[in-house]
Amino acid sequence: MSTEFEVARLSTGDADFAQRLDALLAWESVSDARVQQSVDEIIAAVRQQGDVALLEYTRRFDRLGADSMAELTLESERLAEAFERIEPQQREALEVAARRVREYHQRQKPTSWQYTEADGTVLGQQVTPLDRVGIYVPGGKAAYPSSVLMNALPAHVAGVDEIIMVVPTPDGVVNELVLAAAHVAGVKRVFTLGGAQAVAALAYGTETVPRVDKIVGPGNIFVATAKRAVFGQVGIDMIAGPSEILVVSDGQTDPEWLAMDLFSQAEHDEDAQAIFISWDEAHLDAVQEAMERLLPTLEREPVARASIAARGALIACRDEAEALELVNRIAPEHLELSVAEPERLLPQVRHAGAIFMGRYTSEALGDYCAGPNHVLPTSGTARFSSPLGVYDFQKRSSIIHCTAASASELGKTASVLARGESLTAHARSAEYRIHD
Amino acid sequence: MSTEFEVARLSTGDADFAQRLDALLAWESVSDARVQQSVDEIIAAVRQQGDVALLEYTRRFDRLGADSMAELTLESERLAEAFERIEPQQREALEVAARRVREYHQRQKPTSWQYTEADGTVLGQQVTPLDRVGIYVPGGKAAYPSSVLMNALPAHVAGVDEIIMVVPTPDGVVNELVLAAAHVAGVKRVFTLGGAQAVAALAYGTETVPRVDKIVGPGNIFVATAKRAVFGQVGIDMIAGPSEILVVSDGQTDPEWLAMDLFSQAEHDEDAQAIFISWDEAHLDAVQEAMERLLPTLEREPVARASIAARGALIACRDEAEALELVNRIAPEHLELSVAEPERLLPQVRHAGAIFMGRYTSEALGDYCAGPNHVLPTSGTARFSSPLGVYDFQKRSSIIHCTAASASELGKTASVLARGESLTAHARSAEYRIHD
Numbered sequence: 078m079s080t081e082f083e084v085a086r087l088s089t090g091d092a093d094f095a096q097r098l099d100a101l102l103a104w105e106s107v108s109d110a111r112v113q114q115s116v117d118e119i120i121a122a123v124r125q126q127g128d129v130a131l132l133e134y135t136r137r138f139d140r141l142g143a144d145s146m147a148e149l150t151l152e153s154e155r156l157a158e159a160f161e162r163i164e165p166q167q168r169e170a171l172e173v174a175a176r177r178v179r180e181y182h183q184r185q186k187p188t189s190w191q192y193t194e195a196d197g198t199v200l201g202q203q204v205t206p207l208d209r210v211g212i213y214v215p216g217g218k219a220a221y222p223s224s225v226l227m228n229a230l231p232a233h234v235a236g237v238d239e240i241i242m243v244v245p246t247p248d249g250v251v252n253e254l255v256l257a258a259a260h261v262a263g264v265k266r267v268f269t270l271g272g273a274q275a276v277a278a279l280a281y282g283t284e285t286v287p288r289v290d291k292i293v294g295p296g297n298i299f300v301a302t303a304k305r306a307v308f309g310q311v312g313i314d315m316i317a318g319p320s321e322i323l324v325v326s327d328g329q330t331d332p333e334w335l336a337m338d339l340f341s342q343a344e345h346d347e348d349a350q351a352i353f354i355s356w357d358e359a360h361l362d363a364v365q366e367a368m369e370r371l372l373p374t375l376e377r378e379p380v381a382r383a384s385i386a387a388r389g390a391l392i393a394c395r396d397e398a399e400a401l402e403l404v405n406r407i408a409p410e411h412l413e414l415s416v417a418e419p420e421r422l423l424p425q426v427r428h429a430g431a432i433f434m435g436r437y438t439s440e441a442l443g444d445y446c447a448g449p450n451h452v453l454p455t456s457g458t459a460r461f462s463s464p465l466g467v468y469d470f471q472k473r474s475s476i477i478h479c480t481a482a483s484a485s486e487l488g489k490t491a492s493v494l495a496r497g498e499s500l501t502a503h504a505r506s507a508e509y510r511i512h513d
Numbered sequence: 514m515s516t517e518f519e520v521a522r523l524s525t526g527d528a529d530f531a532q533r534l535d536a537l538l539a540w541e542s543v544s545d546a547r548v549q550q551s552v553d554e555i556i557a558a559v560r561q562q563g564d565v566a567l568l569e570y571t572r573r574f575d576r577l578g579a580d581s582m583a584e585l586t587l588e589s590e591r592l593a594e595a596f597e598r599i600e601p602q603q604r605e606a607l608e609v610a611a612r613r614v615r616e617y618h619q620r621q622k623p624t625s626w627q628y629t630e631a632d633g634t635v636l637g638q639q640v641t642p643l644d645r646v647g648i649y650v651p652g653g654k655a656a657y658p659s660s661v662l663m664n665a666l667p668a669h670v671a672g673v674d675e676i677i678m679v680v681p682t683p684d685g686v687v688n689e690l691v692l693a694a695a696h697v698a699g700v701k702r703v704f705t706l707g708g709a710q711a712v713a714a715l716a717y718g719t720e721t722v723p724r725v726d727k728i729v730g731p732g733n734i735f736v737a738t739a740k741r742a743v744f745g746q747v748g749i750d751m752i753a754g755p756s757e758i759l760v761v762s763d764g765q766t767d768p769e770w771l772a773m774d775l776f777s778q779a780e781h782d783e784d785a786q787a788i789f790i791s792w793d794e795a796h797l798d799a800v801q802e803a804m805e806r807l808l809p810t811l812e813r814e815p816v817a818r819a820s821i822a823a824r825g826a827l828i829a830c831r832d833e834a835e836a837l838e839l840v841n842r843i844a845p846e847h848l849e850l851s852v853a854e855p856e857r858l859l860p861q862v863r864h865a866g867a868i869f870m871g872r873y874t875s876e877a878l879g880d881y882c883a884g885p886n887h888v889l890p891t892s893g894t895a896r897f898s899s900p901l902g903v904y905d906f907q908k909r910s911s912i913i914h915c916t917a918a919s920a921s922e923l924g925k926t927a928s929v930l931a932r933g934e935s936l937t938a939h940a941r942s943a944e945y946r947i948h949d
Contacts, residue, residue, distance in 0.1 A: 291897045334942070381938065474895070488875075
């Protein structure tokens with residue numbers, strides 16, 4: 078690995094800017110045929126053999142031998158124990174974060190509604206929580222307690238009765254902070270399972286693992302492929318791509334702060350993307366210089382260096398208006414508006430997962446404890462999708478209640494349209510209720 | 514085809530009831546390898562060759578030769594012309610339906626919100642419409658103008674700027690009612706394209722077809738497979754299974770009405786599912802007898818007969834409470850509560866796409882003009898998903914705005930949690946803003 082500092086510098090004035098930007102943003106996660114086949118086999122085996130298949134795959138993939146599912150099950154007492162075991166400072170931080178996340182998500186809670194029309198027809202929408210939800214938590218180095226909070230708390234606020242968590246524990250190594258977070262977030266039971274086999278178990282149920290209604294949470298390519306395969310049998314959240322940040326600065330924020338904000342994405346993994354935009358060329362130079370200087374001081378330097386070299390960029394643009402055009406073109410997961418009056422720009426931001434306003438709001442605050450969810454749409458999908466929220470753990474039923482008179486009146490319209498579609502049983506069912 | 518009347522009779526008291534019900538409800542749409550490969554090829558060709566591929570596939574699959582995309586494009590003037598061409602009665606019915614659907618969906622519209630905490634931190638959520646949406650409308654016999662209204666109007670109410678419709682016109686046969694509905698529903702442009710090639714064009718864009726942010730609407734197995742493949746590149750709605758109705762009656766509704774309500778699902782296609790539940794055995798007999806008597810009078814008798822024989826059922830249960838248990842087990846797309854006091858039952862219905870309350874509210878009213886959407890979760894997916902709505906055409910961005918003081922305070926919690934996850938660039942980015 079080279080230790081020379083590399084980062085792309087682009088300018089919107091360049092003739093090839095559009096192509097270079099497209100190339101920079103291009104991301105397609107492809108499950109190759111081998112992964113697809115392996116996942117199909119695992120799902121079929123779990124559906125047919127249930128717990129036996131789970132024990133076998135866990136032995137094979139996680140090098141964790143268990144004679145029964147009881148050994149792969151952690152009940153709520155064990156989670157409470159983990160909470161007692163961690164450092165007091167960590168306990169307090171988890172509780173502060175959980176309280177704030179809960180409070181924010183309470184505001185998202187939609188309510189049922191009904192209205193009565195002049196003729197007595199009642200129309201409405203009944204909102205109900207999902208019965209049971211599964212949360213996938215990656216194991217090993219990417220086991221993040223904050224992700225447990227962010228996935229489980231919205232479900233809890235939504236009123237989901239039973240939150241089941243799965244987390245692989247390769248070689249039997251358990252992360253106490255993750256279990257403590259599960260305790261704080263209202264998780265009912267944890268299975269130490271991972272991979273496509275955990276997804277299959279949650280989607281179809283086994284003798285021990287109850288079938289859930291929706292599976293959320295990030296995972297590797299096997300987990301993502303399995304989620305795509307079981308979509309329809311259960312609900313799933315978005316298939317997440319690598320994490321990204323886009324920082325827009327007016328030139329007045331400390332370059333070191335901005336460099337570290339960019340690194341806070343870049344340290345995630347080599348595919349993460351950190352992009353910086355300004356209309357101040359000297360400021361771009363200063364941020365680049367700060368990045369070069371600070372990079373060697375990072376604990377996760379090799380990861381951050383590779384990410385910045387492969388997918389990072391500093392972009393010079395003409396002015397604020399052009400910066401906003403770029404924001405909407407990129408539709409970033411995280412957007413920092415590191416400017417004097419971010420409120421003025423906000424209405425012009427059409428596509429972004431989360432917007433961090435002003436110089437003080439670093440993305441890291443949102444990742445852990447500001448309140449909003451850190452599970453956000455990646456790879457430009459903020460064009461059409463939203464942060465994980467309470468709404469992902471509820472669903473709606475339409476309500477229609479006609480009186481004899483209103484059914485008669487509406488029946489006439491329904492009859493004309495149904496006959497126009499040659500669906501005459503529809504028409505006749507409506508016509509039975511017409512009385513003139 | 515046999516003309517003997519066949520329908521399954523089940524009773525919750527039967528020893529094998531649970532298994533028989535499971536078998537009755539089982540539905541899995543499987544794209545075989547041939548369909549999958551063909552769809553992959555079509556998507557790759559459209560991405561590489563754009564319009565040329567569209568013209569070629571349309572010639573091959575729809576037997577429609579066109580020299581340029583202009584011949585496959587209908588602008589808004591052509592849609593307005595269709596509206597003028599249809600019968601006055603149909604024009605009026607479309608307008609009544611559109612007005613009611615629009616009014617109902619207006620109530621679904623979520624709004625942006627913000628709140629300020631005691632320390633000055635502003636948190637909130639900004640709601641914005643999608644920029645551009647594609648609506649797939651099946652061609653041939655399943656071209657339903659009502660589906661155009663139900664898919665396009667929520668997008669229109671959501672504030673989507675550009676609604677693009679695709680509808681195949683095999684052999685060049687155009688359905689004027691469908692185009693008229695597009696006019697009423699605010700569709701901007703129609704391409705007479707279908708199949709996986711239409712989905713690929715909307716997802717990736719071609720020289721002529723603009724890339725959209727989300728694709729909604731039903732289609733055959735090629736369309737469904739293509740939608741699943743492009744999920745992530747664009748948003749998609751649920752992959753719909755066959756339509757279903759579940760009718761619960763207290764024994765006091767006219768058996769002929771109920772029989773026709775069941776047929777209004779059964780006439781859709783052979784895989785459609787109509788189930789009737791009551792705790793009144795004599796009433797079950799009466800409904801069965803009415804079905805047998807009315808079946809031969811249906812215009813779409815062969816389809817309805819096949820559907821009822823293959824997937825229909827009359828189920829005897831113990832009482833109202835057990836009927837509600839079955840409702841929640843089945844999680845039907847359409848639920849008719851044909852009882853005296855449906856309001857009393859409503860809070861106990863946990864899973865259903867749309868609930869038709871009382872004896873007068875036939876499902877057909879909801880299909881066409883009551884107001885709520887007729888695009889509903891099928892095959893038990895009402896456990897975790899909702900009717901198509903305005904919320905499907907909007908997305909949310911989280912807003913976080915800390916003051917210098919609140920960033921300092923929150924930074925302490927973020928720092929502890931980030932260091933617990935060994936993400937030290939996250940921690941340091943937060944720590945820069947701590948001042949004690």
